[in-house]
Amino acid sequence: MTADRHLDRLRPAAARLARFTGRTLRGEWHAIVVDPVRQLARRGLSGLLLAFVAAFGVIFFHDIAQHPAGAVWVTRLGGVKADLPLWLSLLRTPVSLYVPALDLPVWAGITQLFLAFALAELTLGRSRTLAIAYATTLAGTLVARLMIAIGPGWSGLGLPAACGQVLDTGPSAAVVGLFTYLSVIRRAPVVFTLTGGSMVWESIAVPNLAGREHLIAVGSAVVLGLLHGRRAQLRALGRSLLPTRTPGPSPTAPTAPTAPTAPTAPTAPQASPVLPVTASATVPAPASPHPTPGRTPMTSLER
Template sequence: MTSAGAGPREEPLPGRDAVPVPGREAVPVLRRAARAEWGALLRTVRSALAASRLRAIPMTLTAVALTLVFQFVQNQDWGYQAVQNIGSVQADEHLWLALLRTPLSLFVPALDLPVWGALAQILVVFGIAEICVGRRLLLAVAYLATLAGTMYARIGIWIGPVSPVGLPDSDKYVTDTGPSAAVVGLAVFVCWRYRAWFTCAAVVVAMVVEVVSIKNNLAGKEHVAAVLAVLVLCGVQELWRSRTGRGTRRVSGSAHPR
């Protein structure tokens, strides 16, 4: 029976009663998670590049150029030994000589790896770090991570292969160069400063998995040593901030002072 005075039946609006598409509900969740993880960092990088373009990363561009120069020179018959003399580090050398060469060893590409990989690592990670934490911290953290790898090589050889954290005696003759230790150290430090905890944990886990399953050699273990050194630095800074009452505030999109 039809009720008296009832109006025409309302037709459903298109899409109003549509069946939800599987997975569509997860998109806003993922977007919010990505914004929480990388939002402040990306805003800092985007605003700096929009305002200054490549002038925002002069130290990074200098590092890229220096790496290219070393790559060209070490591949020449007349230049190989010169590059080794100023930037090649081996664990069988005197410690003072290794310490002198360690800063430049960061910019000497490994001979067995493509140089474009080193250049991409420097441009992306160094560039983000230069904008987000400043040039002084970029230099300090990069050197700390590289130095941690250099010192680990000596400690690992002293421990010997009997321990999982040790190294065989033959590794004392391995040429130890390249930016990879500095890159992973800077990635961890920047993620900590911007509270990108998931990314920070992912980098740490990736370095451990690299040693356990992929590259159980000097290079892989040096990456872990670099990460551990930077994590100690982060912990010390966190403790200092809490004791001085400053706390660690999440960065809201402005670059750190240089």
């Protein structure tokens, strides 16, 4: 009886878990696969422009790097290291998105790169896809420089100075960042586990520079995903944090404003003072019988 009672108690919980898992997988399938496929059917191959450019860019730089002279130019254009000056690293970071890592299989990396940019472009648009890819890659590069500057120690946070001569992860940080960002804004735990979770496990199992950069890319993508759609709230928060400017005293002391007076009852119109009106002012004076000096009166014959 005891075992039957335990089974009776576990059955509702197992049923709820199964329903929750089914709803989650169905929603994730529609958000990650069905919606991008509909966008692709509506926009055509133009919706995969960034994915094709990224894939062909990696293939191009990979082919050039097979020759000694080409490898030198690829390193000069897109090779980012922590021991380089900061301005040079920032200048090479956009090109580093197309420079494949030397210790990773290029064709597997191209497949992941194409899929990440394709899903992101169809879901987010081109401008936001480029912004997320660049932001996550740049975050990994800058924080890795900070870890190397700290040095070994600090509870495993710092890295030895020898890591400053290792090339960064290339496009893999952008791939991880895009997948993580999509999984956060689309509520896709399976995709997050396969991408961000695997990078976390990699950074723990193999504590090298690439693992740290991937972990930083995952963290920055999570933060950006949580801030997605909160532009109005961020603006309101920024305005509230800014100090309010109170008007200071002007150079010349302003006159005190007069208090408004209470309205008075209308008074009767006062009669204007009557001025003495002369006959010459109101009624034309009759012709004087006396002749005007300088003029002689006319006789009846002259008239």
